[in-house]
Amino acid sequence: MRLDDPALLALLLLLIPYTWLLRREVRLPRPSYLLPQLFGAPPVAGAGSRRLRTLPFLGVLRAVALILIIVAVARPQATTVEAVRPSEGIDIVLVIDASTSMAFSRISGAESRMEAARRVARDFVAERKASGADRIGLVMFQRRPLVLSPLTLDLDAIDEMIAVSVRSGLIPDGTALGVATMEAIDLLRGSDAASRIVVVLTDGENNVPDITPNQAAAVARAVGVRLYTIGLPTQVRQVGVALNELTLVYMADETGGVYFRATDARELSDAYQSISDLERERVGEERFLTTRELGPWLLLAAGLMIVLELALRSTRWRRLP
The missing domain is CATH 1.10.287 (Helix Hairpins)
Structure with missing residues (x-):
């Protein structure tokens, strides 16, 4: 109240x-009256006293x-x-590694990394859809990047593309992490959203030297784009031992983002949820x-x-x- x-x-x-x-x-004295009393009659007491x-x-x-x-x-x-929703829209580009290692390596149980990546990315898109103001673009990559969608408010279309089109074999195999990140940054260049972010998911090291991840991070910092990076290590190792993790940590730190290490499907889901929560706090909320x-x-x-x-x-x- x-x-x-x-x-x-x-x-x-x-x-x-x-x-x-x-x-x-209460303290004022009240007047009293003397009334004649008959002999033998009971005294007249103040019945109303x-x-x-x-x-x-x-x-x-x-x-x-x-x-x-x-x-x-x-x-x-x-x-x-x-109702609660972000006070301003967020422009997001999802970058998903579609290399063969994603398709054939298991992350938990019978689910491959690619299957888990698709499922969690679709959950992320469904949550952002509830805000009604966020735009999402989609890039997948192997040896070269493939832009599946520019920024759009049609998140149903993004959901369908993730489910159907994000898979290995459409382009030559490899890990063009730097080039794919640069493609995502290019999609955000004309954006005037309150927050512009790129979410990069990969399980390998960059092996296409055209543009390095560090170079892409420098460009992202210059244009005000935050990079959130998610790494799927092949083995359970400490952060910093694998070269790809060092690169992903640098990309995130250089641009004000966060690196997430996901060794199973639950951690992968938590990573996307944390990104959503961080961006909601950054742009604020509008309450109805x-x-x-x-x-x-x-x-x-x-x-x-x-x-x-x-x-x-x-x-x-x-x-x-």
Whole structure:
């Protein structure tokens, strides 16, 4: 709950003089009357004395009603978050290694690296689709890169391309990591999005010398593109031992991105989720709220208390003139 105008709660200070007047009313001496008493009759006790002692407590009803009115004037509101989405769109290019090692090496169980890469990338696209403002491009590579899609809002088409077109054998085998990264950067050159990123997934070392990964990272840094890199090592090794990991770490660090090491399908999925979370934090969120006014209910309760007080004063606690 929140108050739309909390400054009006200062009116609660009116309760101080009201409480003083109420206490003063309690302490005021009440007039007593001597009535003739018949011999043998029981003395006339103040039958209403108990009512008179409790009479000031009617003022409490009025005080509570006053508090409710003041709080109602401050406009208390109950808010509910209906939806959350990034305040600005993100432009993303997915770069996926489609070399034969991706197709034939297992990452967990019977699932190949390529199958896991496709599945997790599609989950990533589905999550970004919920924002409604992100554009995604798609590049796959072996010995040379193949741009499957420029930046587009049609994420259903991107999902279908990942499922159908990202596979080995369409182009000569190899690992053109640097050239593929440069192609992704080129797709982002005309973008004015709040955040521009390239997500590179590979399991090998660059073996096409036309453009090195370090050169691509330098260009990305110059044009303000962040590189997130994901490595699928052949064996479980410490970061930095494999040359491809050193390269991937450098690419990410040089551009303000992050390197993720994925040795199984769960870690691969976590890597894409972490990238999504990092970018959501970077661009901020836009929240859609529904607001329900509580003031009318407080005014209704205050009105009922005032009616109750007036009813009691005119019946059980009625004063004779």
